Amino acid sequence: MSTKPGAIQALVKDELDAFEKFAEEYFEKILGGVVLAGTTRGPDNDLDLKIQLNGETVLVSCKHYADGDNAVGADQEYDPVSAIYSNGCTKFIGFYSTVPSAPLITKLEGLKSNKSIPFDYEILKNSDIESRLLDKDNVVGWLFAARYFPVSYANLFRRFVVPIEHYKEKDLKKITSTSWRLDGPFGGTSSGAEVDKAQVVQKANDALTNNVHASFFSEALKDAIDCFPEYFKYRADADLQALENSDVSPCWDRPLTYESERDCSVPIMVCGLWSFWCPRRALEKYLIFMEASELLNDPPDSKALIIARAQLSLTYSSFLSPGNIALRSSGKYRDIFARLTAFCQLSLEEYKGANSASFRGEAGERIIWNFKVGEGLNFLFDRVLGN
Structure with missing residues (x-):
């Protein structure tokens, strides 16, 4: 994932120093480096930043072309070999708000291949910088991106699902x-x-x-099952490393229970997941669970019990709404439910045979398993788009 195109270029349009300050923080907070020296302006303009990074002392050359989308040319990096050695460095890193030009890459590759003077380099262009900022597991990067690129950051999830517009009206044949x-x-x-x-x-x-999203849905479904393996089962004689959707099913007969050590309401989470197979049955299971949790001491045929059951149904049926599930979910479960909802398939097959096994093994261990590669994308292999 990356920010809106041009986000790095648009960082600051009137100050190179601001870009160098951004670079300094980037190497410290995102890449885990230590800044040894900041910007110095000498006759040969040979140092922007000196960083201790991954056991090496690197020279960072910052190039920020605010007035256009111009590539960094070979003449903009006059003598990188002299620059690294005169500053006590072992590697050259170009940190660019745009991209390096072909002549610059040729120049750097030529210096690197010259065995008489050891030289190594790395280029961090705009797309590299942005992708590392928005690594899915790097919360520091996300906060950093929000501070430096607030507009682009806000645009990230404006459209979570992008419809595919493969066919046009001109493709219709009379x-x-x-x-x-x-x-x-x-x-x-x-x-x-x-x-x-x-x-x-x-x-x-x-x-x-919908069908192109099938693999995304399967991946989210696997994450969901791995969170609550005891509430799902699979066809016992299936290949555990290549399960199909039709090999998997909710454990409808397993009683729902509260689990105090879990970071969520298990009955709500599980029934919410079961609802992707059958919303009605999932709701019934939840209502039965909640009714069993209430102290209803009236005779089974009493008017009070009938009224109580009706009230419970109205009260607890809303517990499985997307809004309530979101409110009762941590970030991990919100991510799973968001992906399942966004990439939900029009129908989800269910294994209904008797020869089944739980994703929680007999000894309580988690089963190691995977969906078949390309599960749900059979149409791509059966027919070629446009043919």
Whole structure:
């Protein structure tokens, strides 16, 4: 993931010093380096930053072209070999708000291949800088990006799911005066006195988008099952390293329980996950669990019990709403539910056979397993897009 194109270039348009300050913090907070020396301006302008990084002393050359998207040329790095040795460094790093030019790369590669004087280099261009800032496991980088690029940072999740617009109306082929054909996956023939071309194309694109998301959904589903393995089962004779969706099922018969050591409400989380297979059954399981948790001492056929059950249904049915699940989830579970919701498939197969085993092993161990590579993307292998 990266910021909005041009975010690094737009950092500050009137001060190179600000870019060098950004570089200094970047090497310290994102890459874990130690700044040994800051900017010095000598006759040969040979040092921007001197950093202790990964056991090496590196010279950092900052180049920030604020007035355009120009590449860093070979003449902008006049003598990098002399620069590193005169400053007691062992490596040259170009830290650029744009990209290096081809002549500059050729120059640096030539210096590196010259065995008479040892020389090593690395280039951190704009896309490299941004991708490291937004590494999914680096919260410091995210906060750093929010401070330096607030507009681009705010735009990151403006669209979480991007619909695929593979088919266009021009792809529809007229067969007869009242029928049209759209070739390719999820296409087909449409007939009628007045065929709504836009609607035909939209439905095909929607179906294609949904199926392309199948692998994303499977990955999120695996993360969900691994969080609550005892509440899911698989076909016992299936290949554990290549499970299909049809090999997996909720453990509908397993009683729901509160688990104080967990960082969530297990019944809500589990029933929320089960609802991707069958919302009605998941809600029934949750209502039965909550009813069993209440002290209802009235006779089974009493009017009070009927009223109590109706009130429970109204009260607790909302507990499985997306909003309530989000409120009761930590970041890990929110991530899983967000991906499952965003990439949800139109239908989810379920293993209904008797020969099943729990994802929590007999000895209580977690089962090591994976979905089959490309699960849900069979259409890509059966038919080629556009054919």
